[in-house]
Amino acid sequence: MNYISTRDTAGVHEVSAAEAIKKGLCDDGGLYMPSEFPQITDEMWSTLLASGYPERAAEILSLYLPEYGYENLLSDAKAAYLTKFDGEIAPVKKLNDRISILELWHGPTCAFKDMALQIMPRLLSRALELTGESKKALILVATSGDTGKAALEGFADVPQTAISVFYPEDGVSKAQKRQMQTQSGSNVNVTAISGNFDDAQTGVKRIFSDAAYSAELEAHDVFLSSANSINWGRLAPQIVYYISAYCDMVNDGSLKFGEKLDVCVPTGNFGNILAAYIAKEMGLPLGRLICASNDNNVLTDFLTDGKYDRNRPFHTTVSPSMDILISSNLERLLYLAAGHERCANYMNELKENGRYTVDDDVLAKIQEDFVGLWCGETECLAEIASVFERYAYLTDTHTAVALRCAESYAEGSPEKNKILVVSTASPYKFAPAVCRALNLDGTGEDSEIFMRLSDYTETAIPEPLWSVLTKDIRFENTISPSEMKNDVSRFISLSENK
Numbered sequence: 001m002n003y004i005s006t007r008d009t010a011g012v013h014e015v016s017a018a019e020a021i022k023k024g025l026c027d028d029g030g031l032y033m034p035s036e037f038p039q040i041t042d043e044m045w046s047t048l049l050a051s052g053y054p055e056r057a058a059e060i061l062s063l064y065l066p067e068y069g070y071e072n073l074l075s076d077a078k079a080a081y082l083t084k085f086d087g088e089i090a091p092v093k094k095l096n097d098r099i100s101i102l103e104l105w106h107g108p109t110c111a112f113k114d115m116a117l118q119i120m121p122r123l124l125s126r127a128l129e130l131t132g133e134s135k136k137a138l139i140l141v142a143t144s145g146d147t148g149k150a151a152l153e154g155f156a157d158v159p160q161t162a163i164s165v166f167y168p169e170d171g172v173s174k175a176q177k178r179q180m181q182t183q184s185g186s187n188v189n190v191t192a193i194s195g196n197f198d199d200a201q202t203g204v205k206r207i208f209s210d211a212a213y214s215a216e217l218e219a220h221d222v223f224l225s226s227a228n229s230i231n232w233g234r235l236a237p238q239i240v241y242y243i244s245a246y247c248d249m250v251n252d253g254s255l256k257f258g259e260k261l262d263v264c265v266p267t268g269n270f271g272n273i274l275a276a277y278i279a280k281e282m283g284l285p286l287g288r289l290i291c292a293s294n295d296n297n298v299l300t301d302f303l304t305d306g307k308y309d310r311n312r313p314f315h316t317t318v319s320p321s322m323d324i325l326i327s328s329n330l331e332r333l334l335y336l337a338a339g340h341e342r343c344a345n346y347m348n349e350l351k352e353n354g355r356y357t358v359d360d361d362v363l364a365k366i367q368e369d370f371v372g373l374w375c376g377e378t379e380c381l382a383e384i385a386s387v388f389e390r391y392a393y394l395t396d397t398h399t400a401v402a403l404r405c406a407e408s409y410a411e412g413s414p415e416k417n418k419i420l421v422v423s424t425a426s427p428y429k430f431a432p433a434v435c436r437a438l439n440l441d442g443t444g445e446d447s448e449i450f451m452r453l454s455d456y457t458e459t460a461i462p463e464p465l466w467s468v469l470t471k472d473i474r475f476e477n478t479i480s481p482s483e484m485k486n487d488v489s490r491f492i493s494l495s496e497n498k
């Protein structure tokens with residue numbers, strides 16, 4: 001199993017899984033993709049159906065990371081999912097006869113990013129070993145809120161690594177900000193950017209593509225790597241929970257084995273839903289992949305008419321982790337549907353003009369699997385109230401976007417597949433908006449908001465969100481995007497002086 005760049009027509013960038021995870025991004029600016037999608041055999045299905053989550057993870061991951069070895073992957077998966085999760089790992093909850101919900105927020109930061117970021121640092125650590133790397137990996141992360149905390153939590157004090165996280169000053173929730181500002185660990189750095197998420201992400205990409213800077217870091221025995229969802233080490237673990245959810249639904253009688261299941265994913269950078277597509281390519285019986293967006297509905301438009309256009313107003317919404325106008329992982333789908341050359345051209349047009357239009361055959365191919373829907377702010381809040389009223393099920397703002405899209409899809413679709421809605425955050429992570437949706441006061445101290453929500457809904461406040469309230473703030477710096485490189489340099493020499 002080798003990895004190739006989405007943009008590399010000549011195939012000169014082919015690398016092993018360990019190298020792909022170590023590097024994060026290809027030298028030509030493309031993203032690493034496996035050279036093929038391994039198929040889940042009948043024998044594998046029997047094992048998967050009978051296993052727990054860590055075993056399922058090790059089974060799937062060893063297809064993509066063969067040089068790691070099953071036993072190592074199993075021990076990494078156990079370390080990732082058994083100790084820091086709240087008891088459940090990726091449970092499926094039945095909402096009604098048509099819709100079930102896959103809860104991906106039982107990890108230490110209460111958002112779905114933990115599913116990948118609790119294991120990815122371990123995969124990177126092994127990648128350094130496997131490739132004989134002696135330099136320190138410096139992880140640069142641009143975050144719209146959840147990735148940052150989850151990456152910090154995953155990398156804190158991991159040997160031979162350091163992590164620097166940039167978040168948009170006004171683009172994350174108060175609770176998210178506090179989670180990051182209080183992060184412990186000797187190898188971590190957290191900085192606010194005066195700008196939006198795209199500014200932060202563009203800044204990180206610029207540092208990555210600055211060859212002179214890389215050489216300078218190299219002289220200090222440091223190399224850059226990424227924990228953003230462009231890293232294959234982030235994407236691969238996300239394939240697992242789709243397969244796991246399907247197995248659970250077969251085991252509890254919600255699905256007959258082989259029966260098609262639609263999935264609906266609240267989407268930002270397109271990583272989560274792309275993992276569903278890959279699972280489908282491996283033989284998981286999925287039907288439609290419903291890409292749910294908020295007011296920043298650039299993907300809805302693209303999936304409808306094949307025109308991707310980021311030249312539009314950026315909306316700050318109650319589902320900030322989806323406030324994204326450049327969905328990086330879409331490049332991987334474009335490569336699969338259009339091939340290297342056209343993918344490289346589209347990405348070039350995106351860079352030059354902020355827009356591109358795919359050829360008809362590419363759009364047709366994509367529409368065989370994907371459908372794009374979106375849900376605005378008022379509808380999102382109304383959905384939280386309505387789902388709570390109808391089912392006594394409390395959902396966060398991102399999941400509410402997906403639920404609304406799934407319900408409207410269910411009403412209008414001729415196929416009657418069951419729908420798995422992916423739930424990406426604990427409602428407490430976005431408590432002020434969730435309170436507002438329920439007509440509760442969403443203002444005041446976080447502790448008061450949490451208690452108000454908990455009393456009204458009779459749900460428990462997640463321990464990790466509660467304990468953060470009493471931790472000291474360590475990071476309060478705000479800089480402009482142009483100062484990001486300096487900030488990294490300052491951090492590296494600081495952490496070396498310690």
Ligand SMILES: *Cc1c(COP(=O)(O)O)cnc(C)c1O
Pocket residue numbers: 111112113146147229266267268269270271272273321322398424425
């Ligand atoms: C990151 C995130 C998303 C978007 O996931 P992508 O993989 O970037 O599409 C949705 N909801 C929440 C809560 C998130 O943290």
